[in-house]
Amino acid sequence: MKDRYVVIMAGGRGERFWPESRLRRPKQLLPIAGEEAMLTQTLNRLPGLVPLENTLVLTNREQIDSVREVCPSLPAENIIAEPEGRDTAAAVGLATLMVKRRSADASLAMLPADHVIANHERFRAVLEAAFLAAEQDPVLVTIGIVPTEPATGYGYIQKGEPMGDLNGRSLFAVRRFVEKPDLETARKYLDSGDFFWNGGMFVWQVSTIERAFEEHAPELRKAFVELEADMIEGGDFETVLSRHFPKLPRISVDFAIMEKARNVVTVSADFDWDDVGAWPAAARHMNPMGEGNVSRGRALVENGSGNIIVSDPDHLVALVGCDNLVVVHTDDATLVCPKGESQRIKDLVKRLGRNPVDRELL
Amino acid sequence: MKDRYVVIMAGGRGERFWPESRLRRPKQLLPIAGEEAMLTQTLNRLPGLVPLENTLVLTNREQIDSVREVCPSLPAENIIAEPEGRDTAAAVGLATLMVKRRSADASLAMLPADHVIANHERFRAVLEAAFLAAEQDPVLVTIGIVPTEPATGYGYIQKGEPMGDLNGRSLFAVRRFVEKPDLETARKYLDSGDFFWNGGMFVWQVSTIERAFEEHAPELRKAFVELEADMIEGGDFETVLSRHFPKLPRISVDFAIMEKARNVVTVSADFDWDDVGAWPAAARHMNPMGEGNVSRGRALVENGSGNIIVSDPDHLVALVGCDNLVVVHTDDATLVCPKGESQRIKDLVKRLGRNPVDRELL
Numbered sequence: 001m002k003d004r005y006v007v008i009m010a011g012g013r014g015e016r017f018w019p020e021s022r023l024r025r026p027k028q029l030l031p032i033a034g035e036e037a038m039l040t041q042t043l044n045r046l047p048g049l050v051p052l053e054n055t056l057v058l059t060n061r062e063q064i065d066s067v068r069e070v071c072p073s074l075p076a077e078n079i080i081a082e083p084e085g086r087d088t089a090a091a092v093g094l095a096t097l098m099v100k101r102r103s104a105d106a107s108l109a110m111l112p113a114d115h116v117i118a119n120h121e122r123f124r125a126v127l128e129a130a131f132l133a134a135e136q137d138p139v140l141v142t143i144g145i146v147p148t149e150p151a152t153g154y155g156y157i158q159k160g161e162p163m164g165d166l167n168g169r170s171l172f173a174v175r176r177f178v179e180k181p182d183l184e185t186a187r188k189y190l191d192s193g194d195f196f197w198n199g200g201m202f203v204w205q206v207s208t209i210e211r212a213f214e215e216h217a218p219e220l221r222k223a224f225v226e227l228e229a230d231m232i233e234g235g236d237f238e239t240v241l242s243r244h245f246p247k248l249p250r251i252s253v254d255f256a257i258m259e260k261a262r263n264v265v266t267v268s269a270d271f272d273w274d275d276v277g278a279w280p281a282a283a284r285h286m287n288p289m290g291e292g293n294v295s296r297g298r299a300l301v302e303n304g305s306g307n308i309i310v311s312d313p314d315h316l317v318a319l320v321g322c323d324n325l326v327v328v329h330t331d332d333a334t335l336v337c338p339k340g341e342s343q344r345i346k347d348l349v350k351r352l353g354r355n356p357v358d359r360e361l362l
Numbered sequence: 363m364k365d366r367y368v369v370i371m372a373g374g375r376g377e378r379f380w381p382e383s384r385l386r387r388p389k390q391l392l393p394i395a396g397e398e399a400m401l402t403q404t405l406n407r408l409p410g411l412v413p414l415e416n417t418l419v420l421t422n423r424e425q426i427d428s429v430r431e432v433c434p435s436l437p438a439e440n441i442i443a444e445p446e447g448r449d450t451a452a453a454v455g456l457a458t459l460m461v462k463r464r465s466a467d468a469s470l471a472m473l474p475a476d477h478v479i480a481n482h483e484r485f486r487a488v489l490e491a492a493f494l495a496a497e498q499d500p501v502l503v504t505i506g507i508v509p510t511e512p513a514t515g516y517g518y519i520q521k522g523e524p525m526g527d528l529n530g531r532s533l534f535a536v537r538r539f540v541e542k543p544d545l546e547t548a549r550k551y552l553d554s555g556d557f558f559w560n561g562g563m564f565v566w567q568v569s570t571i572e573r574a575f576e577e578h579a580p581e582l583r584k585a586f587v588e589l590e591a592d593m594i595e596g597g598d599f600e601t602v603l604s605r606h607f608p609k610l611p612r613i614s615v616d617f618a619i620m621e622k623a624r625n626v627v628t629v630s631a632d633f634d635w636d637d638v639g640a641w642p643a644a645a646r647h648m649n650p651m652g653e654g655n656v657s658r659g660r661a662l663v664e665n666g667s668g669n670i671i672v673s674d675p676d677h678l679v680a681l682v683g684c685d686n687l688v689v690v691h692t693d694d695a696t697l698v699c700p701k702g703e704s705q706r707i708k709d710l711v712k713r714l715g716r717n718p719v720d721r722e723l724l
């Protein structure tokens with residue numbers, strides 16, 4: 001059997017969860033849903049799938065200290081900081097290289113650090129099926145989540161020909177990836193039974209993903225070949241990375257590889273999954289207060305419905321006559337935003353970044 | 363010339379300014395408008411009108427320590443705590459008694475502690491006119507503010523016959539007091555030129571107000587005669603007050619006396635005045651941020667207008683896509699409320715009072 005690795009992508013900035021999420025302690029390092037940090041929850045569902053020493057976490061220089069705190073059981077050299085964020089294709093390239101240096105013949109799963117997944121047993125069974133699929137053929141395996149509602153916040157995967165079963169899970173060729181649809185389209189997708197949610201989880205062999213880069217993203221492939229050569233020549237890892245990484249093109253692995261490749265296979269996943277992309281999604285994991293209000297921490301609503309309140313046990317957030325607001329209290333900043341506008345929190349974070357005085361709040 | 367006294371009514375709870383206003387440090391002890399506590403500002407406009415030793419502050423037992431802190435220059439015996447709030451008629455009765463014990467022949471002005479008044483010189487000139495009016499005839503003098511807009515948040519005074527001038531200010535008989543009008547009625551009042559705002563400021567002789575109680579509120583008068591008799595018999599002030607005060611009927615001086623009396627005179631006041639009754643009124647004294655947003659403390663609005671934000675310099679309150687909200691941050695509580703609902707903050711405060719855990723936040 002091939003060596004198996006898991007690489008957790010934990011470099012997100014979690015801007016849509018400001019002010020709870022900060023540059024140095026973003027969404028994946030917070031208990032946005034559940035009692036523990038999202039990254040801890042992600043690590044906790046891996047035992048039995050890969051050993052701890054084969055688990056890598058990809059983060060960035062701002063967050064690496066916080067990641068180390070959150071993952072005390074992980075070997076220090078398994079936590080790798082990108083010199084700067086260059087989107088997911090660069091992250092996949094770096095992850096591939098890190099795994100390859102340990103075991104050139106390995107297969108690896110790339111998993112986001114900040115998703116909510118119930119049913120850990122099922123999660124491991126699906127990943128087992130994905131590893132088996134990736135190991136028996138030179139294919140790019142993606143996890144397809146069986147949709148339960150016409151969600152407009154996720155990308156979708158349209159399935160093609162069935163490719164049999166592995167470990168009790170069905171495999172399909174992938175016909176195409178589609179971007180976040182509008183509600184009407186999402187309803188059609190759901191009714192057709194032909195679509196999965198794109199969970200952003202991938203499994204492949206080192207050699208398979210290298211070939212895919214060569215074919216679909218030759219510029220990136222070339223950059224990583226040079227990076228690898230510099231490392232082999234004995235360059236200091238940090239120095240080599242700092243020299244090459246900032247020059248990589250910014251592109252997502254979906255655009256660069258997945259949407260172009262013909263050898264993509266999807267494994268049907270039957271676990272409960274939620275990518276908790278913004279406060280309204282996180283609200284599903286908070287305490288109901290009646291009238292559709294939910295909260296974490298000390299909260300009170302007088303005459304209002306549909307509100308999301310985040311505070312701590314020592315600070316009361318009280319709403320009077322308000323509906324459908326997101327209110328987030330932290331020690332040094334409070335956010336108030338209508339639920340429907342919560343995607344715009346990113347605009348606010350950008351604005352804070354432009355003002356030197358406000359930058360301390362990022 | 364008669365001895366003159368000023369009694370400042372500083373016993374309000376300021377519930378509409380929760381969470382900044384608390385039982386022990388309510389509105390009048392906070393810099394709701396301006397740099398200093400409202401009570402301090404009230405005291406600072408008296409020099410030249412009455413000496414400090416003739417200035418009394420009426421408060422309650424919860425607030426007396428905070429009042430002493432805010433008024434360090436005031437003789438300790440000039441700060442008097444009501445055992446419990448029994449509305450303004452009882453406060454006037456107590457104030458009258460306190461002044462009478464110092465000087466039975468005196469005149470006194472009753473002034474609220476929490477109003478914003480610009481033009482201190484004009485304020486003193488108007489009060490001088492009111493004292494003169496009250497001293498030359500046995501009349502109840504009330505200050506009538508010349509209205510500048512069709513405000514629906516104030517009571518109005520309809521003027522009757524002109525009664526000449528004193529100290530350059532016009533006096534009028536009072537035809538009637540009217541409650542807060544709707545907007546259409548307020549417009550009519552403003553256009554007619556016949557109405558003043560009722561500023562809740564009164565001047566009279568001890569003997570005049572005692573006679574008014576006798577005539578219009580005999581029950582209250584009887585209670586105060588008994589209270590006075592007990593004191594003269596040498597009862598401890600606190601003990602006597604605690605025995606009598608809680609039995610007094612709860613009624614405002616407007617209902618009990620002013621609306622019934624025929625000997626009411628109003629002095630036309632030409633100073634800028636604002637009773638700062640709730641957050642939208644306080645907003646007029648905050649820092650403009652553009653788009654009709656105003657703030658005190660550290661605040662930011664991304665795409666929104668008409669908001670009122672109160673925080674401190676160390677805590678950012680950020681609004682995204684919100685209009686016409688009041689957001690007040692304090693160390694242990696945050697309030698979010700639409701501007702138009704800010705009268706309902708009192709409901710919230712009542713609700714907090716019913717829950718033992720929340721009572722600490724009052």
